Amino acid sequence: MTLFQRGATYERISKADDGDEDGVLRQGEDTQGLAKQRGIPIEGRRFRDNDRSATHGKHRPDYERLMAAVQRGEVDVIIVYMLGRLWRNRRERAEGMEILRTHGVSVLCVKGPELDLTTAAGRLLAGLLGEVDTFEVEQMSEREQREMRQRVERGQVPTGPRCYGYTATGTEVIDREAAEVRKMYEALAAGASLSGIAAELNARGVLNRNGQAWSHNTVRSLLLNERYASLREYHGAIYSGKWPAIVSEDQWRQAVAILTDASRKTSPGPARKWLGSGLYLCGVCDDGETTVTSAQRGSKKIKGRQYEGARTYKCRGPVKHLMRIAEPIDLLVAGTEPGKPLGLVLRLLMREDAAQLLLDGERPDMEELNAKAARLRARLKNMTDAFAEDDEADALEFRRAVRRVKERLSEIEQQMTSPARAAALGDLVRSDDVVAAWDALTLDRRRAVIDMLMTVTILQGRPGRAPFNPESVRIVPKT
Template sequence: MTPFQRGATYERISKADAGDEDGVIRQGEDTAELAQRRGIPIEGRRFRDNDKSATHGKHRPDYERLMAAVKRGEVDVIIVYMLGRLWRNRRERAEGMEILRKHGVSVLCVKGPELDLTTAAGRLLAGLLGEVDTFEVEQMSEREQREMRQRVERGQVPTGPRCYGYTADGSEVIDSEAAEVRKMFEAIAAGATLSGIATDLNRREVLNRNGKPWSHNSVRYMLQNERYAGLREYNGTTYAGKWPAIVTEDQWRQAVAMITDPSRKTSPGPARKWLLSGIALCAICGDGTTVTSAQSVSSAGGKSYASYRTYKCRGPVKHLSRKADPIDGLIAGTEPGQPLGIVPRLLVREDAAGLLLDDERPDMEELTAKAAALRARLRNMTDAFADDDEADALEFKRAVRRVKDRLAEIEQQMTSPARAAVLGDLVRSDDPVAMWAALPLDRKRAAVDMLMTVTIHRGKPGRGFDPESVEIVPKIG
């Protein structure tokens, strides 16, 4: 007759393909057969964790229920396929053995001995067998890590889920997705927010790799993924990969620096909805307090009318409240039949390229002189070619190309990278007004914040909108 009257079985497999429970089913069949052969009643006390690793401390719900049953005195023997299915790390094994010792519970293994954990000999044997299991797991982990490092050093494509922009095996670029990836990196460099980028993608019905809408965090994760620059980081070291890059290393590093900048607000949440909220200053406070936005409802005679947007002081005393639409129109307006706003007027000026110049360069005067000399040389070369009937056209083109290349190099040195990222495509556009009108709101906000300081004063009752009540101080240009 068996000494055990309250048996329980436990099965676990660490890795299983989706929907594949064959491994734990086989364990369950073998443990049930052993219980029947030994005449041990289990009466529904069967516990199973599928695809749960004990080695890495993953939560194992049924193991925890099993230990709870042991503590309640409901189990006097646990039947497992082998001891390694019950414990695979030292800490958990030590804790589990102490619980079983305290409550007088033994362990029976289909592939292994019977372990009476109430005796010193039984605990010694369990400890030795457990150390063998731990050794095998750690040795396998070392092999896997070495294999991983070798793959990284050789520049092989990472394994795992498909990366947006690449084919399933990661070796080739998907052109349509890669174009969206580049747009995202360009947008973050131009001052767009993570939420703004996600909103733009979802508005255009561009889905992520799983066929779902984008979120703030999915955009953040993607822009910080070094894989898009053809790189791979492993244990703090960056290695070059052999798959095609979608963006340059500089673009990737710039995106990471901007996203991880502590001064940048990147918390998830709705994107800004209005042009100047959090950017414009309140003139009444005089302490640098920015204005916030609100929705107000006009009323008269006890009746409510159409709602309208307002800018209010962010401070505790709401002493400033101005209608937002005319202020936004003054700054950014492109409405047909209405005067252009201040920003689009700057963009259509003949000297708009000057908005990109890096005024803080100590050698800016020298570079400006060099650029002027090269432009003068181009004019002289063109005049000389026009007057010389025997001039060689091919030689002239080559000479002009060399001068233009040198001029482009000088102009690049004169350009502020930060200004070029935010304003470059606008300044160089054939139709800057149309491009400005089509920009997402967060891009417009970044441009306004770079170009000027906007301070809102109180309006005068009964006088309508007074442009002079909005103070504009240029930051550049």
Template structure:
């Protein structure tokens, strides 16, 4: 008798009980008996789609068995169960051709891969399946964009702080707000991740501990499965949060109340780090579409966080942005104005300065505290150019509206209004260049915003005393420049004249 293998696959198994593949197996075994095939092996890919590029262990093992000559016939429910993408189709056809194997379909005809007609039929079936996938994808894309234009919450996995329907989850929302506040004040992604994970360190930002979001989601899904009468699935162990996860939270425009839509195509510059603003869907005038959910952070705070994330000095930092000492990378050498580094218990600029970290920090902190305690503090602070920042936002809106009009003209059915793709690209490139320049200017004007959490306190000096290391560094950086000069030889006592503070 001819040796056969069964291949069983279902894209989504919501219950986890493999009922779908079991039904396929019964039908395939009946087919094998009625056609005189001996089933030697069974390969299964449960809850795995064949449409994308995801690796399917069962399919890979099937190809290996055919290549090894152990299998003469592959039996599947229909062609869609075997493959739904061109690369896997080519591999299956080539493997079958070399091994002179057949494909037998329970709901279809036998395909002899050793013959031209068999391979041609397999190719036609594959193209039909590919067309169904692409048509379905286009339909889903249009529906997702329409949903976003209406400001409705996206379907799918819920983000931290919201339910799937967009309702606020209070304790998670508080953590999200703290993440934005702390990062805006100068905290690093790594320190925020450590704080979320519950690390016990005094210099970490004030962020509440949360179990990992992926674990929370798994527990919620299991609760739903139990209510529906299904068995629970394994729940991943809790563990430390990753800085990349924190980055995703800080980049998400939904927290600022913006409706989002992520196009499938790759952005022109190929740099995902810079494309988060592009996810915000806009109306015909280029204005952001507001979501039908409560925002967790003000739009200006979200924009300030994006500016800091986009800062070239930060993006190109290959060693991380964490600082363990108040003045490391912040204080300047008084002789060459290079930023000093922490070196054991001292601050150091090679060949120029070697100063006691404890003495310098104590002096700087006390000077800053006295400044913050002054009744005329607000008159002494460097101010943001609010009118210009407002102008910049308006100018950016004008440029985005022009891009939106050009896109409408390109798609217009009116020959008199339609523009060429070359003109569309020219307008888009020109306007995006201007937007990038305006965003850069806004970044330079918004640096003082890190002071808000200190200045909004009833007693700014007390707020500074209670602040974490990152916020203290940011306050100092916005208020002044600290320069260190060599300490006189032979003098043990600290000399305040060797540390100058230039107020901005």
């Protein structure tokens, strides 16, 4: 007759494909068979964790319920396929053995000995067997880590879920998705917010790799992923990959610098709906910090039809001492309506010297670079004039000399250009139709351009229904 009257079985498998329970079912058949063979009553005390690793102490719900049953005195023996199914790390094994010792519980293994943990010999044997299990796990982990490091060093494609922009194998680019990835990096560099990028993608019906809408977090994760620059991070080091890059390393590093900037607002928040919300400053507070928010004034529903009142900008501080109609202010700043004057932003971008807007005014050597560029332009003019006057000049030699000077001038101009300004303003400055290019920008991009070019402060307007006075908006260009 068996000495055990309150048996329990426990089965666990570390890795299982979705919906695959064959592994734990086989263990269950074997543990139940041993219980029947020994005449140990189970009476529903069966515990099972499928696809749960014990190596790193991850949460195992049924194991915790089993230990709770032991502590309530409901179990006097645990039947497992092998001891390694119960514990696979030292901390958990030590804690579990102490609980079983305290409550006089033994362990029976289908593949292994009977362990009486109330005795020193039983605990010694359990500890030795457990150390063997731990050794096997750690040795396997070392092999896997070495294999992983070798894959990284060889530049092999990472395994795992498909990366948006790449095929399932990760070795080929999906052109349509890759184009969207490039647009995201360009939009971030040009000043767009993550929420704004996600909203623009969703508005166009572009879905992520899972066929779902984009969110602030999915866009952020994508932009921080070094894989798009054909790089791979392993233990803090960056390695080059052998799969095709979608963006350059410089673009990826720029995105990381933007997104990890401590001064950047990290709360997702709602995407902006109006041009000046959170951008224009309150001229009553006039502290250089308090911005305005926007709202619809007088919105109401009549006979089931919604009527929207005028949109307004108002101080977002604790005292709402400023409220102005938004439309004439936005037209003054960036208007493109036919028959009305262009906004100041458009006029700046259409000036003949608009390329100067791309220069990095904070470079300490800007004066020196300007002087070099001026000398190169003068040399080009002198070369052209000399060639025009010399009937015997060698045309091939002239073209070669001009190309060398132009290449040097291009290098100087590139050094003078601010990457952030080029990202935000470059396509506008170079456009043949600035108005059309501006109208094609997303709201986030327009806001970024305004923020880069000027500071807009809304002052108090005239009382009553007085006409809009442009002088009630203070616009100061940023150098």
